[in-house]
Amino acid sequence: MSQPDVAVVGGGLIGRCLAWRVSRCGARVALYDSADSQGMNSAAWAAAGMIAPTTEVIDSDAQISSMGANSLKLWPQWLAELPIPVFYRDNGTLLLWHVEDTGEAARAQSMLTSRQSQLCVRYLEGSQVADVEPELGSRFPRALYVPAEAQVDNRGFLKAVGLALEEAGVESHWETAIDDSNRPDAGIVVDCRGMGAKSDLRSLRGVRGEIVRLHAPEIQLSHMLRLLHPRYPVYVVPRSEGQLVVGATAFESDDRSPASVRGILELLTSAYSIIPALAEARILEFNTQVRPALPNNQPAILFDPERRILRLNGLYRHGFLLTPTIVEEVLGLLSGRSSGRWPCLNVNCSVASFGLLNTSAEMQKW
Amino acid sequence: MKEPQMEDQLNLYGQGFSSRLLLGTSRYDSPSLLADAISAADPAMLTVSLRRQISGSKESGQSFWNLIRESQRAILPNTAGCFNAREAVKTACMARELFETNFVKLEVIGDEVNLQPDPFGLVEAAVELVKLGFYVLPYCTEDWILCRRLIDAGCMVLMPWAAPIGTGQGPRNPRALRELRERASQITLIVDAGIGLPSHACQVMEWGFDGVLLNTAVSRALDPVRMASAFTGAIRSGRSAFLAGPMSAQETAVASTPQIGRPFTFDSHHAAHLARETQSAGKVGT
Numbered sequence: 158m159s160q161p162d163v164a165v166v167g168g169g170l171i172g173r174c175l176a177w178r179v180s181r182c183g184a185r186v187a188l189y190d191s192a193d194s195q196g197m198n199s200a201a202w203a204a205a206g207m208i209a210p211t212t213e214v215i216d217s218d219a220q221i222s223s224m225g226a227n228s229l230k231l232w233p234q235w236l237a238e239l240p241i242p243v244f245y246r247d248n249g250t251l252l253l254w255h256v257e258d259t260g261e262a263a264r265a266q267s268m269l270t271s272r273q274s275q276l277c278v279r280y281l282e283g284s285q286v287a288d289v290e291p292e293l294g295s296r297f298p299r300a301l302y303v304p305a306e307a308q309v310d311n312r313g314f315l316k317a318v319g320l321a322l323e324e325a326g327v328e329s330h331w332e333t334a335i336d337d338s339n340r341p342d343a344g345i346v347v348d349c350r351g352m353g354a355k356s357d358l359r360s361l362r363g364v365r366g367e368i369v370r371l372h373a374p375e376i377q378l379s380h381m382l383r384l385l386h387p388r389y390p391v392y393v394v395p396r397s398e399g400q401l402v403v404g405a406t407a408f409e410s411d412d413r414s415p416a417s418v419r420g421i422l423e424l425l426t427s428a429y430s431i432i433p434a435l436a437e438a439r440i441l442e443f444n445t446q447v448r449p450a451l452p453n454n455q456p457a458i459l460f461d462p463e464r465r466i467l468r469l470n471g472l473y474r475h476g477f478l479l480t481p482t483i484v485e486e487v488l489g490l491l492s493g494r495s496s497g498r499w500p501c502l503n504v505n506c507s508v509a510s511f512g513l514l515n516t517s518a519e520m521q522k523w
Numbered sequence: 524m525k526e527p528q529m530e531d532q533l534n535l536y537g538q539g540f541s542s543r544l545l546l547g548t549s550r551y552d553s554p555s556l557l558a559d560a561i562s563a564a565d566p567a568m569l570t571v572s573l574r575r576q577i578s579g580s581k582e583s584g585q586s587f588w589n590l591i592r593e594s595q596r597a598i599l600p601n602t603a604g605c606f607n608a609r610e611a612v613k614t615a616c617m618a619r620e621l622f623e624t625n626f627v628k629l630e631v632i633g634d635e636v637n638l639q640p641d642p643f644g645l646v647e648a649a650v651e652l653v654k655l656g657f658y659v660l661p662y663c664t665e666d667w668i669l670c671r672r673l674i675d676a677g678c679m680v681l682m683p684w685a686a687p688i689g690t691g692q693g694p695r696n697p698r699a700l701r702e703l704r705e706r707a708s709q710i711t712l713i714v715d716a717g718i719g720l721p722s723h724a725c726q727v728m729e730w731g732f733d734g735v736l737l738n739t740a741v742s743r744a745l746d747p748v749r750m751a752s753a754f755t756g757a758i759r760s761g762r763s764a765f766l767a768g769p770m771s772a773q774e775t776a777v778a779s780t781p782q783i784g785r786p787f788t789f790d791s792h793h794a795a796h797l798a799r800e801t802q803s804a805g806k807v808g809t
Contacts, residue, residue, distance in 0.1 A: 216552055260691075264743060271745055362554075362586030387689055387739075409587030452590060454553035 161185040161328065163491065164343035166335045168192075169199030170311075170476045171469055172349030173318045174235075174484050180325040181238075182488065187341060188327055191334035191353065196315040200351060203368050203446035205394045205402040206311035206477045208232060211277045211303045212250050212383060213478060215265045218455060219272045220501040221475060224482045227498075229307060231481035236309070239317040240324055244397045246379075247307035251281075251290055253297050253431060254385040261385040265301070278303050292378050292432065308381055308394055309477060340464070345491065348468040351449040352411060358459075358470060363411025363447035366404065366474070367420040369428075373438035374399030384431055391427035401438065403428045405474070416443035448473050455501045456483060458490070531766065533567055533734050534711055535626070536658040536679055538597075540567035543728070544758050545599060545713065547738025548572075551747060554590045560741055561594045564751035568599040570628055570736065573618045588621075599660065601628035606641070608648035615652055627652065628682070628715075628736075629661040637687040642669040646676060653677035662715050665699040670707060681707065682715035682736060685727065689739045691719025694727060704731045721750075721757030728761025729769065 161184075165176045168190030176188040192198040210225030229247075236243055254262040269278055279302040286293055286300045293300075322329055340346060348354055355361050378395035394402040406420040421443055429435050451457055451471035456479055459468045469487065472479055486502060489495055532539035546566035551557040561569065571591060591598065600618030605611040608631060615627045631648050633641030640663050652659045653676055661673050665683045673681055683703060686692035694700055695717065704712060714727045715736035724735045735758055744750035 218552070264745075267745055362590070411586065450553075452553065452558070453555035 159185075160342045160344070161187040162344040163187075164189065164341040164346045166190075166341070166346060166348050167350035167353060168194070168329070168331070169196055169349065169351055170201035170204075170315065171472060171480050171483065172347075173315070173322060174480050175347060175349060175469070175487060176327050176329075177318050177321050177325065178484050178488055179491070180322070180327045182492075186327050187330065187343065188322065189330045189333050189335045189341065191332065193331050194319045194329065196312075196319070199315070200446045200448050200472075201311055201315060201476050203366065203405075203444040204311045204474075204476055205368065205392060205404050206309045206314070207250075207306070207381060207392070207394060208247075208308060208478050209250055209303070209306040209381065210478060211269070211306060212252065213475065214272045215268045215385075217475070218453075218501060220499060221455065221479070222272065224499055224501075225475070225478040228478055228481040229305065231485065232307060232309065235481055236314075238321075239314075240320045241317050243313040243317050244310035245307060247305070248380060249302060249304040250306045250381040250383055251286075251293075252301040252303065252383050252385055253293075254299075255430065256298075258386055261387055262299070262301070265385050269301075277305055290378065290380050290382070292376060292434075296431075306381065308396075310396060311477065340466075346464070346466045347487070348466050348470075351470065351472070352447055354449075354468060354470055355411075358451075358468065360452050361470060362409070362450055362452075364450050364473065365406070365408040365410045365412050365445065365447050367406040367416040367424065368402065368404035368444045368446075369416075369421060369424055370441040370444070371401040371403060371435065371438040372399055372441050373401055373435060376401070376432060376434055376438070378432075382431055384427055386427060389423045389427040391424055391431075393428050393431060400441070401435075407474075411447045413445060413447055416445050453501075458483070458487065458502050531762070535567075535660070540597070542567040542755075543734040543762055544755055545570060545715075545734060545736040546741065546751070547736070548591060549738060550742040554587065556747060557742075558590070558594060559748045560751040561596065563748045564741065564755050566596060567734070568597045568626070569594065570599045570601050570738070571622070572601050572603040573614055573621065597626070598622045598624055599626050599628050600624065601662075602630045602648075604632070605630060606632055606635075606644075608644045608651065611644070611648040612651050612655075615648075615657060616655070619657070625656060626658045626660065629659050638689075639687060640664055640684070642666065642672075645669070646672045649673050649676040649678055660713070665696055665703050667699075667703060667706060670703060670710075674707065674710060678710075680711040680713065682713045684716040685714050685723060686717025688716045690717050691740055692717055693719055693723035697726075697730075700727065700732075701730050721753045724754055725757040725761035725764075728758055729764045731765050734758075 163179050163184055164187045165172050166189045168188050176186045180186045196202050208229055210222045210229060213225060214222045236245055281289060281300045281302050286297050287295060289302055352363055382393040384391045392404055396402060403424050449470055450473040454473045456471045469483060486496060532541055533543045542565050544564055544566045545568045546564050547570045548557055549572060569591060600622045602611040602614040605614050611629060611631045618627060629648055631641045631644035632638050645661055645663060649659050649661050659678050660680045660682050661678055662682045663669055663673060670681055685694045711733045713734040713736055714732050718724050718735060718737055719740050737754060741747050741751045
């Protein structure tokens with residue numbers, strides 16, 4: 158068997174998406190992951206699947222937001238190309254705060270204003286809050302509404318891409334750990350291992366997050382909710398079939414041990430303060446994962462010319478927000494062009510590095 | 524012989540620091556932003572929370588710890604999140620092992636909502652930690668009796684609040700803070716918590732406080748790096764003003780240059796004012 162054009166190592170969110178998109182371009186792809194095809198060990202398995210470019214501005218760089226806005230356009234196209242339907246909802250986020258935390262809301266608003274996202278935000282007052290989200294009743298006299306944000310069922314999506322890989326005939330090697338000793342032969346190796354690449358990326362660190370999944374069919378939420386709070390910020394994301402995702406804590410640690418009592422108390426207390434009816438919800442699971450992050454909490458595309466490895470890493474808590482944009486950018490790079498639109502990706506290679514791949518006829522289509 | 528000019532240093536348990544700012548490391552958007560803020564602030568020490576920021580074993584938080592260490596600043600671990608003396612002592616011991624320092628910012632919290640110090644637990648923990656050889660920097664209120672008990676326990680540095688943590692209100696009780704400064708004249712006093720603006724920091728430094736500890740005021744500013752240097756400037760200014768010995772405030776305008784032909788300014792308003800002053804002070808007019 159001849160060697161593949163591209164070998165993707167790491168089949169979490171970005172790895173499997175890249176393998177899928179590369180295969181659609183007609184190139185020969187092989188995918189390797191130390192776990193099975195479900196992706197249960199990936200950060201994406203625990204994630205809430207939010208695509209919230211405006212809201213993220215409050216705590217992230219403005220470029221993360223513009224990459225996210227670009228992803229928001231790509232998501233519906235990607236989902237339409239999958240073999241099975243995946244839950245996706247794009248009716249926006251409500252930002253809420255308790256009266257005592259008006260200072261947090263003021264800060265959020267100035268962040269949104271200074272980073273030029275205020276156009277996408279509506280200020281709601283009085284009955285307007287309940288008009289948008291009746292389940293909140295009159296508990297919140299004020300809120301900020303960000304209409305153009307979305308969420309995708311993270312696990313459904315991982316599964317659908319897994320099926321798409323099978324359909325496309327991508328050579329998938331599940332339960333196969335890759336390190337320097339058994340690096341696959343390919344035109345190029347793309348390392349998407351996240352925390353698995355720790356020994357090769359010195360500045361990579363883990364940020365532990367805890368998350369809760371609840372079942373509460375009687376709670377009729379239709380928007381993503383985010384509570385602005387100085388100590389216990391929380392999001393509540395309503396999914397299909399009465400499921401809710403409540404997250405997420407953040408600790409500077411790559412500890413993957415089960416969720417802590419403190420973390421869960423903080424999350425659930427905060428969520429309960431938004432919707433007291435959550436007291437009757439059933440706890441489906443507590444989950445812990447570690448987000449791979451670089452020192453600036455921004456993603457990077459790093460090329461190691463000696464070993465011909467392209468490393469994609471540092472998606473931090475922005476996996477679903479950034480993956481389509483980064484994958485499209487990498488497709489461009491592999492075909493010998495870069496959009497140059499996202500300086501924060503820190504692409505450290507010139508597109509000429511990938512001249513080899515250009516010679517294949519299929520690659521011309523990229 | 525003229526004494527060589529001694530550098531004005533912050534003295535913490537015999538250790539000298541050229542900066543009088545202590546900086547907290549939580550709630551920055553990213554470690555890089557924190558690193559930039561540290562460069563701009565040039566702090567004497569960095570506070571790190573063992574419980575809140577780092578979870579799990581020593582190894583699992585190693586990456587963040589390395590990033591902090593790369594800044595080459597002295598580390599001041601804190602006992603944030605502890606609600607009684609026992610927990611605080613245990614956390615301090617863990618921190619000493621992890622960060623290899625005897626310094627500890629002692630927090631014993633009495634109220635979950637405003638994170639107000641628990642004076643009773645604080646004294647209890649301070650007594651224990653001093654016995655264990657720690658250099659204790661207790662986060663306390665401005666209450667004089669509490670401060671005296673902490674000094675009796677062996678604390679050589681006290682860190683009274685300006686206002687509750689994270690409020691950014693500035694000194695809530697200026698009179699009590701200034702009184703504390705006068706009475707605890709031999710103790711290093713650092714204002715910790717509640718500072719929101721560089722002017723607040725400058726103010727307490729003018730009053731003779733030895734330093735300022737900040738976190739939220741920098742990390743939650745829209746531009747933390749710029750705010751960090753704003754605070755550094757303010758703290759230096761306030762310190763210089765204190766050392767320079769401020770003039771005494773006067774009730775009325777006093778011209779700094781004599782007006783030729785008018786050795787005494789004596790308009791009717793001024794005369795009436797002086798008369799009132801003299802009367803109320805019970806002085807005999809000359």
